[in-house]
Amino acid sequence: MPETAGAPARHPEPKPGPVRPPNPVLELTLARIREFVREPEALFWVFVFPVLLAFALGIAFRNQAPEKLRVAVETTTPDVGRVVTLLSRSSDLQVLELSPEQAAQALRTGKVDLVVLQEPGSPYAFRYDPTRPQSRLARLRADDALERGLGRKDLVPIQEEPVSEPGARYIDFLIPGLIGLNLMGSGMWGIGFAVVQARTKKLLKRFAATPMRRSHYLLSFMLSRLVFLVPEVAALVVFGWIVFQVEVRGSLIALTVVSLLGSFTFAGLGLLLAARTKTIEAVSGWMNFVMLPMWLLSGTFFSYSRFPEFLQPAIRALPLTALNDALRAVMNEGLALSQSWLEILVLCFWAGVSFVLALRLFRWQ
Amino acid sequence: MDSAPAPDPVFLASPARADIALRCAGLVKRYADVTAVAGIDLEIRGGECFGLLGPNGAGKTTTVEMLEGLTLPDAGVVEVLGCRWGTGCDQDLRERMGIQLQETQLAEKLTVAETVRLFQSFYRQGRPVEEVIGMVELQEKQRARVGKLSSGQKQRLALACSLVCDPDLLFLDEPTTGLDPQARIKIWEVVEEFHQRGGTILLTTHYMEEAARLCDRVAIMDHGQVIALGTPNELVASLGADQVVEFHVQGALLQEPLLRLSGVKAARKKNQGYFLTVTRIGEALPALLEEIARQGARLERLTTHQATLEDVFISLTGRVLRDA
Secondary structure, three states, X not given: OOOOOOOOOOOXXXXXXXXXXXXXXXXXXXXXXXXXXXXXXXXXXXXXXXXXXXXXXXXXXXOOOOOOEEEEEEOOOOOHHHHHHHHHOOOOXXXXXXXXXXXXXXXXXOOOOEEEEEOOOOOEEEEOOOOOHHHHHHHHHHHHHHHHHOOOOOOOOOOOOOOOOOOOOHHHHHHHHHHHHHHHHHHHHHHHHHHHHHHHOOHHHHHHOOOOOHHHHHHHHHHHHHHHHHXXXXXXXXXXXXXXXXXXXXXXXXXXHHHHHHHHHHHHHHHHHHOOOOOHHHHHHHHHHHHHHHHHHOOOOOOHHHOOHHXXXXXXXXXXXXXXXXXXXXXXXXXXXXXXXXXXXXXXXXXXXXXXXXXXXXXXX | OOOOOOOOOOOOXXXXXXXXXXXXXXXXXXXXXXXEEEEEEEEEEOOOEEEEEOOOOOOHHHHHHHHOOOOOOOEEEEEEOOEEOOOOOHHHHHHXXXXXXXXXXXXXXXXXXXXXXXXXXXXXXXXOHHHHHHHOOOHHHOOOEHHHOOHHHHHHHHHXXXXXXXXXXXXXXXXXXXXXXXXXXHHHHHHHHHHHOOOEEEEEEOXXXXXXXXXXXXXXXXXXXXXXXXXXXXXXXXXXXXXXXXXXXXXXXXXXHHHOOOOEEEEEEEOOEEEEEEOOHHHHHHHHHHXXXXXXXXXXXXXXXXXXXXXXXXXXXXXXXXXX
């Protein structure tokens, strides 16, 4: 350290030799990590809650055996027993015997999809609502079952090959979405909250009174995010794989790169929201304001293609949409990173803009 | 206002004196509707413990933060260790300064040792963590979380964080406010030790006994200005009296005749009571009792004590220091 001219001499008394202090980036990052892991609530929301959510939704929307179509046969039909037997041969149909009044009511209220009847001296009749797909399907099945039962021969043999492909189920869609959502939440809350808290407690000002490099402080947030990223993503990936056999079809490296980019993007946004905010309440408000639209629009729980066409470009420009799409491309479709260049570009854009703005706007006191 | 020894207004034009650690001239800070600091000139010598004494809102913290380079003054200059803020030596200055801010809340989830180590990491060199923790007597709390410490222990930890860089210059902003007497004495001992080793200290306080015990020189501040400056003894001597008589009476009392009593230097009405500065207590006291009786008032309560810095403040402003 250069002695400044005119400065008073350092303490004359001999002191124990000066020690070489530890690395500031390391110490700051350790402090971030310690503060986080010593907060049980934070651990719950970041690691346990997403897994519970995935479990609940995975159970609720699991793929079930296809539901049977319900067909009623009016008891006034001649030879009703035979008709019921013939229809019951079709594994797709559940057959009920109902009086004409009951059958009419059941059809009206949607409890059956089709009513089969025969007036004396008339052919079989199918009574159904043709606007209901279920009913049209029931009509075809019932017709098929009756005709076959009565001796129709198929002209061409047809073999059926049912598929239930992992990767196309709801849980396959959901897990990458939850990873994206979790990266958004932990990135923004983790950084935004910590910075504003340090500001309200005057800790930022205290740090500014030391020779600490400002960039080291901000870097420590990035690094601590990096450390937590691995368990955050791994918790959901491993859970999905063990419980629901959700596969990662692409490379783990691609998954890591996308997660990292997403994490940094939301860290940047969190930093931006916290750059000048003075109270926890204010920053919470901003966080919700920014995150809520993405919760709804970015295709975490259902595909954003359900929103109107004119909204699509705006939705796809949201960082969470880009992250979710990129994660699904890697996990569900097994695509290479280069195929998701647009999403990666969107994420880089948000990350870059928010970091530059955050650094420019940041207030230490 | 006239008792303050006028500081040399042109000192910054004169060649830097080797023994001046900290100085400022014409320091002004205005916020939206108040002038927090209204032109302050100070010179603090190397190795000196200098106190800014004044009530809450006097502008002490704003002054200190401008000296620390944390707040930009609206006018005036600051020189720390021969260097002005913002002229390229900020980083070097920060290496040599230990700062304790008013009301910093350190991270609650970190332990004492972790916190000190964190602060140590910001400096190019420093003292061993254990040694600094020993200096503030927190050895037994090394592994305790900050959130579990008492307010006195937290304040000592804050002091440890400011000492870990082995500073030449220590800024303490109300280091003992809100602490019980024992906790306060522990802080004083640490400050005195630093002082004895030759360190320079600037501290603010609204406890006159703290200023009297720790400080070589004191500046009394009120409404953003220095209204008196000198050693604690000089300031007390400026009262021209060594005793203070405070009393309350029932009934009205004319102030004029009190001044004519033998040995009475000054008389002032303070809240419900009266405040006399007195040179010869043996003569003044009987005369005072006689006068009270003559005016037909009834004495309710009377105390006398050696004049202190508090009395200096009262005599300058007519207000009590602590609750002003």
